[in-house]
Amino acid sequence: MTMTRQTSTRRAVLRGALTTAGVIAAPCLLRAEGDGTRRNISAFRIHDWRDHFDTLGKGIIIADTTVKMLQHWTADGEMRVYPTSVPLTEDLTKRGYTEVVKKRKNPGWAPTPSMRKRNPEWPAYVDGGDPKNPLGTRALYLSWTYYRIHGTQDTRKIGRKSSNGCIGLYNAQIEEVYDRAPVGTQVKLV
Missing domain, CATH: 2.40.440.10 (L,D-transpeptidase catalytic domain-like)
Incomplete structure (x- = not known):
């Protein structure tokens, strides 16, 4: 399968958004893991x-x-x-x-x-x-x-x-x- 420029761009944008979201969310995730409390429905x-x-x-x-x-x-x-x-x-x-x-x-x-x-x-x-x-x-x-x-x-x-x-x-x-x-x-x- 060949990747077009448009697909590559969409993936890059999505990858960047996920990375940014991860950086923004990371402090609360670290805090949640640090106190031993699970904070999700699972x-x-x-x-x-x-x-x-x-x-x-x-x-x-x-x-x-x-x-x-x-x-x-x-x-x-x-x-x-x-x-x-x-x-x-x-x-x-x-x-x-x-x-x-x-x-x-x-x-x-x-x-x-x-x-x-x-x-x-x-x-x-x-x-x-x-x-x-x-x-x-x-x-x-x-x-x-x-x-x-x-x-x-x-x-x-x-x-x-x-x-x-x-x-x-x-x-x-x-x-x-x-x-x-x-x-x-x-x-x-x-």
Whole structure:
């Protein structure tokens, strides 16, 4: 194949534009790589529920603490994906199988004994519906003591390591999961 002058010129212009774009974008790319954070959609890893559970049952929730996302399957197999907040540190992170044992609209919140020890200035209790309540508008209580999948009033927390052990969602999204996930929904944190 012979290259014409016009093709050569177009390629040269395109090559130059890509090089210029690379130089302009390079500082932010270096910054993103330097802090160890992946800032693109390819960081999401979709799970197949059959890799984790034998049956769909009343539904399944898989919360992936590495990629900060929750997948929810209803009993009829419809799946939705939601971004989450996850525990601040590995020692606050619990992984494994559990289930939804209780659901609450506008749940009240009391810090756990270990939270009170780390943060003695925190209130002993915050009423449901209070803008300072970290559980947001809905909570799914898990069979593990103190662990919840809940909403949050502070939307800056979603997509970050920001919780004391729970999985947080935007209020509108936890309301959706709350309506679709009955007590007995199987849960796995990975």
